[in-house]
Amino acid sequence: MPTYPTPPQNVRQFAQMFGTDRACANYLFSLRYPDGYACPKCGSTKAWPVAAVLGMMQCENKHKCSLKAGTMMHRSKQGLATWFHAAWLVATLKLGISAVQFDRQLGLGNVDTAWALLHKLRAGLVAPARDLLTTVCTDPLHTDHWIEVDQVEVGGVQTRVDRDNRGSNKTTIAVAVEVHGWHGLPAGDDTQGRRQGKAGRHTRAGRCRMRVIADHTADAMIGFLQDNCAHGSMIDSDAHQSLHYIGNAGMRRHRTVVAAYSDDPLPTLGRVTTNLKRWLLDTHKGAVRPQHLQAYLNEFVFRFNRRDIPWVAFNRVLILAVLRRPAAEYDALYQHTWVHPNPATPARQLTFAELW
Secondary structure (H helix, E strand, C coil): CCCCCCCCCCHHHHHHHCCCHHHHHHHHHHHHCCCCCCCCCCCCCCEEECCCCCCEEEECCCCEEECCCCCCCCCCCCCHHHHHHHHHHHHHCCCCCCHHHHHHHHCCCCHHHHHHHHHHHHCCCCCCCCCCECCCCCCCCCCEEEEEEEEEEECCCCCHHHHHCCCCCCEEEEEEEEEEEEEECCCCECCCCCECCCCEEEEEEEEEEEEEECCCCHHHHHHHHHHHECCCCEEEEECCHHHCCHHHHCCEEEEEECHHHCCCCCHHHHHHHHHHHHHHHHCCCCCCCHHHHHHHHHHHHHHHHCCCCHHHHHHHHHHHHCCCCCCCCHHHHHCCCCCCCCCCCCCCCCCHHHHC
């Protein structure tokens, strides 16, 4: 396995490491070609940089390849320093950043450009082959593990008629969250090495997955579970009829909670979805269109699953960004013809003919 460079730990280190496009190009080259450059057309390892174009390589057979070619940055007019700044903000800011804020930070002079750039980056936050959620855990402190699953509605202004029609003006998303439970003292020590808090039963959220679904049917939820949860996982859910047949997805029922008889039926999932809604309202002012909601869910899930390692997450953003796959185009984003990557859909690897 290649050893990737250590990412910066704070904004001062970031400014020192990535103050120029050339410094960014050198770092990106080490991420995209950790074992050394090889021409994507002929496989030649004898190559040299083209002096006139930053990030361009030419092999002995005169095949040229740009550092951005085939990545989320493909054909982008923005410099690498701008892309690195975007990756840093997306990976390390707990509440992310809106297009308006990003435009002001970098002085792009156009909010539409900032919005499209952030969407291009969001399109690269889904790994082609990601691990499924699971109830298997190796932490000896954890004594119980399960996955909380539910449907959540976001956006829209719901009226009495809408409630009678099951929230028809809202967008429905399927959510699954790993939960680790244990008895005793909370995991974590203070500065003197002593355990904090009082003994009792505790839970902690692990990873999560989110997907926009078309309806409340069992087929939609079973498909979501099959694509995102390991076979045989223990599932906690409410009594919604779409989750009556989770056995068809290869899952096991851990607990069913009737929401009408519980003040907090799925507490861990509830905390995660509350954070999601607050993020959409605070950072993006609730201005996320249903056509682009999956992209924002991908960003939220990426940052949530790496909330304990934000500096390493910056490296992960760049590694995913340089994978060879289709890039989000400006016109397709505004015409709503671009399909945002779904966590269950592997990204298609581009051929050389499609790239050049």
